[in-house]
Amino acid sequence: MLEYQIFFDYFPMILLGFWLTLKIVVCAIALGIPLGLILALGRRSNFILISFFATSFIELFRNTPFIIQVFLFYYVLPFYGLRLSAEYVGILALAAFGSAYFAEIIRAGIDAIPKGQLESARAIGMTDWQSMKNIILPQTVSIVLPPLTNQTLTLIKESAILSTITVHELTMTGLMVQGETFRPFEVFIMVALLYWALNETIASIMRRIEKRYSRNRKQNKIVRSNIDIIKSSGFSR
Amino acid sequence: MKPNFLEVIDINKKFGNINALKNVSLNVSKGEVICIIGPSGCGKSTLLRTVNWLTPPDSGKVILKGEIIGSDTGKMTFEQNRSLNEFRARIGMVFQQFNVWPHLNALENVVRAQIVVRKRMRDEAEKKAIKILNEVGLKDKIDEWPDNLSGGQKQRLAIARSLAMDPILMLLDEPTSALDPELIGEVLSVLRNLVNEGMTMLIVTHELGFASKFGDKIVFMDAGEIIESGPPNTILKSPKTERLKLFLEKLSLTSL
Numbered sequence: 001m002l003e004y005q006i007f008f009d010y011f012p013m014i015l016l017g018f019w020l021t022l023k024i025v026v027c028a029i030a031l032g033i034p035l036g037l038i039l040a041l042g043r044r045s046n047f048i049l050i051s052f053f054a055t056s057f058i059e060l061f062r063n064t065p066f067i068i069q070v071f072l073f074y075y076v077l078p079f080y081g082l083r084l085s086a087e088y089v090g091i092l093a094l095a096a097f098g099s100a101y102f103a104e105i106i107r108a109g110i111d112a113i114p115k116g117q118l119e120s121a122r123a124i125g126m127t128d129w130q131s132m133k134n135i136i137l138p139q140t141v142s143i144v145l146p147p148l149t150n151q152t153l154t155l156i157k158e159s160a161i162l163s164t165i166t167v168h169e170l171t172m173t174g175l176m177v178q179g180e181t182f183r184p185f186e187v188f189i190m191v192a193l194l195y196w197a198l199n200e201t202i203a204s205i206m207r208r209i210e211k212r213y214s215r216n217r218k219q220n221k222i223v224r225s226n227i228d229i230i231k232s233s234g235f236s237r
Numbered sequence: 238m239k240p241n242f243l244e245v246i247d248i249n250k251k252f253g254n255i256n257a258l259k260n261v262s263l264n265v266s267k268g269e270v271i272c273i274i275g276p277s278g279c280g281k282s283t284l285l286r287t288v289n290w291l292t293p294p295d296s297g298k299v300i301l302k303g304e305i306i307g308s309d310t311g312k313m314t315f316e317q318n319r320s321l322n323e324f325r326a327r328i329g330m331v332f333q334q335f336n337v338w339p340h341l342n343a344l345e346n347v348v349r350a351q352i353v354v355r356k357r358m359r360d361e362a363e364k365k366a367i368k369i370l371n372e373v374g375l376k377d378k379i380d381e382w383p384d385n386l387s388g389g390q391k392q393r394l395a396i397a398r399s400l401a402m403d404p405i406l407m408l409l410d411e412p413t414s415a416l417d418p419e420l421i422g423e424v425l426s427v428l429r430n431l432v433n434e435g436m437t438m439l440i441v442t443h444e445l446g447f448a449s450k451f452g453d454k455i456v457f458m459d460a461g462e463i464i465e466s467g468p469p470n471t472i473l474k475s476p477k478t479e480r481l482k483l484f485l486e487k488l489s490l491t492s493l
Contacts, residue, residue, distance in 0.1 A: 124325065124350045125326030125350065130354070139340050
């Protein structure tokens with residue numbers, strides 16, 4: 001039998017854990033995606049040192065268990081005088097782990113653009129970075145959005161592991177309430193539903209954005225006076 | 238003696254074990270139209286791509302108006318890299334596969350590099366783009382997406398994109414080879430206008446009709462070497478080498 005009272009009594013506390021999970025994940029993604037972009041560009045850099053560093057970083061974080069990375073961050077950083085609270089360690093670990101995957105997704109997106117696109121940008125005098133910014137990266141957006149969403153959802157679920165280093169996020173809160181009430185079923189149903197609600201919300205928002213990106217592309221702004229020139233000289237618009 | 242406008246000196250390029258270019262040298266004067274012909278895989282596209290260093294040669298020099306493009310030592314300094322981009326901005330390049338930018342509409346395709354590379358104001362860049370799109374006959378396609386353009390229109394858009402940079406030299410790599418036969422004419426007529434305006438051009442082409450009419454010089458390449466070069470009449474009517482004779486015979490057979 002379900003004890004409904006537990007839902008009412010402990011939901012506010014669980015919600016507090018959910019709130020921390022949300023904050024940590026948002027920060028980790030806000031750090032992880034730009035870092036992933038930098039790593040992706042670094043990996044294809046002509047400077048061997050940069051590409052070596054980026055590749056090593058990606059492969060290291062992609063090929064080791066997240067829980068081990070969390071332990072390393074949490075127990076090793078203080079040895080080097082970096083004493084951060086568990087929450088910050090959690091954000092850093094999650095961002096580093098996520099960025100390795102984000103980097104590979106972005107790299108695959110860049111590789112999917114035909115070679116001639118970069119060549120024509122370089123041939124007209126753009127630098128490598130100008131070509132990336134103006135020609136290549138805008139074209140990768142619609143390609144990388146679905147896998148980026150996927151990886152974001154994974155990251156949210158992986159954040160549960162931060163409970164092992166005393167971050168009072170959703171899973172940790174659930175464990176604590178469970179210890180108090182000895183009603184695991186009610187408690188973890190609440191926890192699971194909150195993870196599900198968060199992921200479903202993000203997924204549906206991203207689906208909408210993806211649709212918009214594939215349907216109508218943004219028309220570029222034209223200087224007003226030139227619209228008049230276009231119209232007056234009989235161009236059809 | 239007046240220095241040449243463009244000098245290609247002793248270019249070598251290897252792809253793995255294949256010699257794509259073997260000691261290729263070429264002189265071009267200002268306003269000259271050079272048509273490069275030859276069987277596929279003979280290195281003609283590679284030659285074109287070494288001129289603006291899109292494919293850096295293994296050895297040799299490319300000199301435009303007395304200045305070295307890229308580097309002649311094999312290594313690029315920061316300064317050389319920057320000047321290479323400046324050279325490229327003045328050397329228009331047109332590709333067989335058009336390579337127009339599909340995420341930008343026709344106008345923005347012509348505007349973007351003017352702003353990013355030439356540092357022009359948007360207003361000025363748009364005025365120039367409108368004028369050039371008009372010249373290449375795309376005036377009613379100004380805010381069309383490249384995906385909605387025909388092959389011939391895409392190629393004319395690509396040419397307009399290059400022309401907006403005020404090039405002093407145009408490199409055209411088989412500009413009509415990917416086009417349906419009935420669309421070739423519209424691109425050739427744009428090129429004809431360029432010839433009449435006195436643009437210096439290197440064209441890799443299979444359009445012998447165009448080459449003989451508008452080319453000042455035809456260069457025949459095979460296996461990474463320049464076999465014969467000269468005015469169209471001598472090259473096409475009285476080829477000296479067996480290889481060129483064979484090539485021309487094959488071409489005239491396929492055109493029947």
